[in-house]
Amino acid sequence: MRKVANYLLSYKFLIMLLFFLIFIQSISQLFLPTLMGDIVDNGVVKGDIAYIWKIGFVMLAVAAVGVFMSILISHFASKVAMGVGRKIREDIFTNVSDFSLHEFDTIGTASLITRTTNDVTQVQQATIMVLRMFLMAPFMLIGGLIMALSKDAKLSLVILIAIPFIALAILIILKRGYPLFQGVQKRLDRLNLVFRENLTGIRVIRSFAKGKEERARLKEANTDLTDISIKVNKLMAFTMPLMMLLMNVTVVFIIWFGGIRIDNGSMQIGDLMAFIQYVMLIMFALMMASMMFVVLPRATVSANRIREVLEMERLKLKQGDKRIDNGQGVLEFDHVTFYYPGADEPALEHIQFTAKQGEITAVIGGTGSGKTTLVQLIPRFFELTAGTIRLNGVDITETSLPQLREKIGFVPQKSLLFSGSINDNIRFGKQDATTEEIIHAATIAQANDFIEHLPEGYETMIEQGGANLSGGQKQRLSIVRALVRQPDIYIFDDSFSALDYKTDSKLRAALQAETKQSIVMVVAQRVSSVMHADQIIVLDKGKMVGIGTHEELVENNKVYQEIVASQLGEGEIA
Template identity: 65%
Template sequence: MIKILKNLSVYKWIILAVIGLVFIQSMSDLFLPTLMADIIDKGVVRGDTSYIWKIGGFMLLVSALGACASIIASYYSSKAAMGMGRDLRLKVFNHVEKFSLQEFDEVGTASLITRTTNDITQVQQVVIMMLRMVISAPIMLIGGVIMAVSMDAKLSLVIVVTMPFLIGSILLILYKGVPLFQTVQKRLDRLNLVLRENLTGIRVIRAFNRETQEKERLKKANKELTDISIKVNKIMAFMMPVMMLVMNLTVVGIIWFGGVRIDNGGMQIGDLMAFIQYVMQIMFALVMASMMFVMVPRAAVSATRINEVLDMKPSFLDEGTEKADRVHGTLEFEHVTFSYPGAEEPALSDISFSASPGEITAIIGGTGSGKTTLVNLIPRFYDISSGTIRVNGVDIRKSSQDEVRSKIGFVPQKASLFTGTISENIRFGKQTATQDEVEHAARIAQAEDFISSMKGGYEAEIDQGGSNLSGGQKQRLSIARALIRKPDIYIFDDSFSALDYKTDANLRAALKDETKNSTVLLVAQRVSTVVDADRIIVLDEGHIVGMGTHQELLSTNDIYREIALSQLTEEEIA
């Protein structure tokens, strides 16, 4: 928690102003009972109306001063807390952007969302409370005790007797409740995960008539969070009644013994009333402290979860600053082996090949053979276990990730679009692209026809995730996004699977001229897509089991021939 609170250092002047304002407010609150005692003892008892008006007016001024200080303190404490929350969210987001896919897999997207939203909100709320109460409560507690003792030291023994009961009950409740806060946040993570899967996978759920089962899954996650939240709140709900009981019994005791002292002439009525108010202030200070004791542990859990993300080091960082442009458009794999964290067997083993500008290198193989894993290593989404990958003649580990990725036009297996216009999504590949460049990229990607048919054309809005487009339309926009970069290396990760054969053929024909000065790496399921490639790499269980042209592999490689026969007739193969 302390580590998170260090983010408040940029708001130190605001915090100092809040401390000053809260001090003024607390002192005015402590001064009011003394003034009230004066009014009763010197004004009401003696019938001095002018004195009542005089001190009453002064009390109004003190109250107004305290109220103004309280309002301004609330404004500035909120400003500091909200500012810290904004900075923290930005800090977490910027840090998460440096993660490799390995860290995303480890923490989970749903948990990262919860930590960036709910957890930071918890911290914000407790910071507002702390700025107000952590300063106010001690002043009110100590000041109230001093003023009460100065009023009547003997009567203060009532407070000494009741205070241990109050503090003991608060500590007992916290001892039972605080350990459950961690569970609450974990259950919230789980609910977020289930809800996110249901919303993003609604088409699949409906297609397989799984609505009932998914409702039950969400119901279970929701109930688990509800149950633990109710359990925590049941425990915490005891705090206020216990405190009110002790507080009221204390007041009864003070009135009882105070009445005796007034009867004996050892105390005045005004002093007794002031004494009761000081005791109430002491008790209220303890109430504020107890609220902090409830909120701080929960916020501390959230702070720990935020720190876990901020302390998580990316599995690899930029180790060099070499420019990846020694040789234009080359790609080399040299004895590359890669294993996913915790996996028993490598996903890829001893992969070696090279590709040059103007060449199309295709990768084909069965499901789970490692095709997507291989292309994910080139932009350094994951780091290799051994071997070397060179882009433009430079080891990708000796160049910055930004430098390597700037040379690559990547079209992922699953097309991912963003809310905004079609033009903005294509410009995602090159922000400075002109409208002519956008239209040219769309034309090459065979997207021009469907874009022109949409209302607004290139300014047509795309819904979240491209939900208002078909799979083929999304893939073509993803391809246009990569083409507009004019990179040295194009990576198409099964990017033509949602296209019909005619569009696929037209696209590949258009790509030939567009990519003639670049290296093209093409992952495909269709043999018809790779038949014209300069080099076809056949993968099987993470190993290269064949490499050559279509005709060479048909005559020498059983796995490739088996794939070809499953898709083409004997006449087409011949």
């Protein structure tokens, strides 16, 4: 919760104003029982109707002040809580945007969504309750005790005896509640994960007829959350009756002993009525505190989960301020080695090659050989373990990440499109791209024809995840997005797999003419996609086992020969 308290500091003036308003409201509420006792003793008992009306109007005025203060308190407390929630969400988003892929995997997408939504909401609700109720509780408790002591000090001993029992009940609830609330948030993460997997993988689930199994998995996650939520609600349901029982028992004893003191002439009826009202205010303050101790454990769990994201021990990416010269057009891998965090074996080991401007460098190898990992090191999605990558003679760790990534047009394995129009998605690569540039890039990527046949052309809206487009169409739009950027390096990570051979061939021919001023890196599974590359890098279990043209590798590289033999006939190999 300390992290949340830091966010509250930016609202310190509003919180000081809330303190003042709560103080005024507390004074008005504490003044009402005294006025009521005065009406009874000096108005009702003496039959003075005029005095009853006079004090009654004063009571109405005092109550109106309390109501007005309550409205202002609710307004400003909500303003602070919503502002804190907004700032936390902004900071989470900013922090997560800079996460490495490993850090994303460490927490998990489903958990990050829950932390940004549900956990922040829990903190907001707790903040409102703290500002509205918890701040008022001390005023009401201390003020009520002072006023009760002023009415009858001896009778106040009953309150002092009752308070330890209430405090013990609160401590027991707190001890029981914290682990339960931890369990609720973890099970909420699990339910969110299962929901997300079912929604994003609905086609796979249906194609394998696994609907029944997935419903069972969802039911299990849902039942786990339901069971622990019921335990939490039972605890909360037990809290209020327990507090009411303690309060009513206290009032019974006060009426009993108060009646004895009235018989002895040590106390007036009005004072006893006022005393009972003060006891009720004291108990109400303790009840507010007990409710906070029910809410705070869950908010504390949520705050800790938020803190884990904001203070995650992250890999600090080294950045310099060197400028990368645009003229040379050379990418060098110099004895590059990379281990995934926590891995015993390297994903890549001693990779060394040079890719030049105007040339196509292809990377091929079996599944798990490290092809995607290799190209993801160029935009520094991961940090090297050893070795150096240089672009135009500059170590990529000695330049800033924005400058480095501005020079890269990256097309990932899985085509990802954003909600919005086709134009919006293409301009994601270059915000100020002209219509002519967009059409030109789409023509190169063999996408212009299908776009123009859509109902609204380039203004056609794309559904979430590109659900209204085919795999090949999504892949071509991803390529357009990279082309319109006109970068120094193009990285195509198995980006032609969803295309038919005819479209693939046309696209590659158009690309070859378009990318003569750039370095082109192509990761592919199909030999037919790389056989015309200027150089082909062959990977096997993270090691570079060959480099050369298709003809050279067919002649002298065993791994490449096996890949070729598995995909092409003898005529095609020749």
